[in-house]
Structure formats: structure tokens, C-alpha cells
Amino acid sequence: IPQFSEGYRLRPIELADYKRGALDVLKNLTTVGDISREEFSELVKMWQRNPEIYHTYVIMNPLDKVVAIGSIIIEAKLIHHCGKVGHIEDIAVNSSEQGKRLGLSLIRYLLALGRKNGCYKVILDCDPANEGFYLKCGLSRAGYEMEYRF
Amino acid sequence: IPQFSEGYRLRPIELADYKRGALDVLKNLTTVGDISREEFSELVKMWQRNPEIYHTYVIMNPLDKVVAIGSIIIEAKLIHHCGKVGHIEDIAVNSSEQGKRLGLSLIRYLLALGRKNGCYKVILDCDPANEGFYLKCGLSRAGYEMEYRF
Ligand SMILES: CC(=O)N[C@@H]1[C@@H](O)[C@H](O)[C@@H](COP(=O)(O)O)O[C@@H]1O
Numbered sequence: 353i354p355q356f357s358e359g360y361r362l363r364p365i366e367l368a369d370y371k372r373g374a375l376d377v378l379k380n381l382t383t384v385g386d387i388s389r390e391e392f393s394e395l396v397k398m399w400q401r402n403p404e405i406y407h408t409y410v411i412m413n414p415l416d417k418v419v420a421i422g423s424i425i426i427e428a429k430l431i432h433h434c435g436k437v438g439h440i441e442d443i444a445v446n447s448s449e450q451g452k453r454l455g456l457s458l459i460r461y462l463l464a465l466g467r468k469n470g471c472y473k474v475i476l477d478c479d480p481a482n483e484g485f486y487l488k489c490g491l492s493r494a495g496y497e498m499e500y501r502f
Numbered sequence: 503i504p505q506f507s508e509g510y511r512l513r514p515i516e517l518a519d520y521k522r523g524a525l526d527v528l529k530n531l532t533t534v535g536d537i538s539r540e541e542f543s544e545l546v547k548m549w550q551r552n553p554e555i556y557h558t559y560v561i562m563n564p565l566d567k568v569v570a571i572g573s574i575i576i577e578a579k580l581i582h583h584c585g586k587v588g589h590i591e592d593i594a595v596n597s598s599e600q601g602k603r604l605g606l607s608l609i610r611y612l613l614a615l616g617r618k619n620g621c622y623k624v625i626l627d628c629d630p631a632n633e634g635f636y637l638k639c640g641l642s643r644a645g646y647e648m649e650y651r652f
């Protein structure tokens with residue numbers, strides 16, 4: 353577990369994080385929409401039923417509010433001798449908590465989790481504006497992300 | 503099912519594709535390694551046990567050899583109102599079968615599968631050298647792929 357500012361801690365997401373601000377933190381990243389407590393619980397339970405694939409972590413502040421969130425999805429492939437790739441997804445840090453290196457700690461933790469789970473690499477996609485942050489986390493540019501939106 | 507050259511067909515991967523050249527096709531993409539029949543079966547069965555997440559398709563030629571392969575992994579997220587994102591992965595076409603638009607048909611099929619499974623977008627990462635192909639498939643550039651290799 354990485355070092356944090358005093359009173360902050362990182363742990364797997366829980367059902368009760370619905371009322372601890374987990375969705376508000378994600379609004380720093382993109383559209384979240386109006387998710388009910390039931391929808392939140394159903395998704396988090398599905399993640400928990402698939403612990404080989406989904407891993408979502410939160411950082412809690414001393415007031416027990418979610419101030420950062422991020423996931424790693426472990427994909428099992430044929431290539432690289434039935435290798436695994438970790439996909440870091442949906443990283444968000446509360447804008448009021450910048451400067452505490454919470455994002456860096458979270459990424460380092462997810463990278464270590466990828467290694468522990470046998471990944472030969474961990475990848476993520478980001479806006480060019482965020483490349484600097486991920487370079488500081490030790491990642492390198494690898495290629496282009498292409499998308500098709502429905 | 504998309505249109506192909508006569509005698510070619512697309513279908514989900516099967517255990518018996520081990521001896522029909524599935525791994526040889528992947529060697530057109532990257533390192534595959536020396537995968538045993540048991541390792542292949544174990545992975546394909548794990549994919550089949552997780553049909554909400556893993557979808558791997560092959561294109562067979564008239565001689566019943568695998569000549570193209572590709573996957574879409576469906577990730578269930580919180581963002582976009584518990585939205586889903588499809589990740590297209592490990593696309594490979596036999597170099598001897600170029601010019602038959604097999605790659606294009608495969609990508610179109612995987613995009614349609616993403617839509618059918620409720621994805622709000624489908625993404626993939628590629629080498630800048632392959633951007634032109636994916637633009638022809640209707641995708642657009644979205645961001646940078648960043649990686650950390652162990
Ligand atoms: C490293 C990281 O957090 N990358 C995120 C990705 O995980 C997220 O799914 C996407 C949402 O963007 P969208 O709302 O435009 O689909 O944004 C960024 O690419």
C-alpha cells in the first residue's frame with residue numbers, strides 16, 4: 353500500500369461508497385449520469401463476482417469521503433504465451449484534493465496490482481493533455497487510441 | 503454477418519481452432535510463444551464461461567483454416583450511467599490473405615457486436631502505422647495509448 357498524506361487510505365470500492373461520494377469524484381473525469389443506489393450496487397456486486405477481471409479502488413480522506421477512484425481490468429489473451437494485459441480505466445481525483453499526489457499513488461498501486469496478477473504490461477488511454485501526468489507515473493507513449501461512438 | 507469472398511465465413515473461436523492455425527494467424531500481430539493444446543483449451547473455455555465479457559471471432563477460409571482473428575472485450579463501467587465500452591483487441595489477418603477486406607469485415611462485425619451489447623463506444627489501440635486501416639473502418643483518433651511494461 354503506497355504512502356499517503358496522513359489520514360488518507362486506499363481500499364477496494366464498497367457498496368456504501370455510493371453515499372460517500374464515489375460518483376461525485378467520477379464527475380471530474382466525464383459524464384456519470386443519474387445512477388441509483390440499486391444500479392450502483394448491482395454493478396459493484398458484478399465486479400466483486402469477477403475478481404480475476406475487475407479491480408476498482410478508492411482513496412478515502414480523513415472525513416471518510418471518496419476523493420479518488422480508479423480501476424484496472426485484467427484481460428486474459430492468447431498472445432505472449434497466454435499473457436495478461438491490465439487496462440487502467442476511469443481514473444479521477446477530486447479537484448479540491450490536487451497536490452497530494454493521490455493520483456500518482458493510485459496509479460502506482462494499480463500498476464503493482466497488474467504485476468501481481470501476472471500482466472506482461474499495463475496500458476491506458478488518455479487525453480494528450482494528461483500525457484505529462486502519466487509520464488510522471490512511469491508510463492511511456494505506445495500508440496494511438498481509436499474510437500467509434502454510437 | 504458481413505459479406506465475404508466466396509467460401510469464407512466468420513464464427514466464434516472453437517477449441518478445435520488450435521489445429522486450424524489460430525495461433526499462426528496471431529503471429530502476424532506479435533509474439534505468441536509456444537502454447538500447448540491444453541493451454542489454448544483452458545483459455546478458450548474461460549472466455550466461453552464469461553460470455554458477457556469475452557468475444558473472440560475467427561474467419562475461416564474455404565480450406566477450413568483460420569485466416570483472421572479478433573476479439574472484443576466488453577467492460578462494464580460506472581461512467582455514462584453504468585455504460586459499457588468495447589475494447590477491440592488482437593486483430594490479425596494472415597499476410598497471404600490481404601486484399602480480401604477480411605480485416606474490414608472483422609472490425610465491422612466486432613463494432614456491431616459492441617453496439618448489440620449496449621456499448622456507448624468501442625475503442626482500440628494501434629500502432630500509428632495502422633491508423634489508416636482503422637480510419638477506413640470508420641474509427642477516429644481519440645487519444646494516446648500509454649504503457650508500462652514489466
Ligand atoms: C486513464 C483514464 O482514466 N482514461 C480514461 C478512460 O478510462 C475513460 O473511460 C475515458 C472516458 O471518456 P469518455 O467519457 O469520453 O468515454 O476517459 C479517459 O480516457
Ligand SMILES: CC(=O)N[C@@H]1[C@@H](O)[C@H](O)[C@@H](COP(=O)(O)O)O[C@@H]1O
Pocket residue numbers: 431473495531532533590591592593594626627628629
Ligand atoms: C487493434 C489491435 O489489434 N491492437 C493490438 C492489441 O490488441 C494487442 O494486444 C497489441 C499487442 O502488442 P504487444 O505484443 O506489443 O503487447 O498490439 C496492438 O496494439
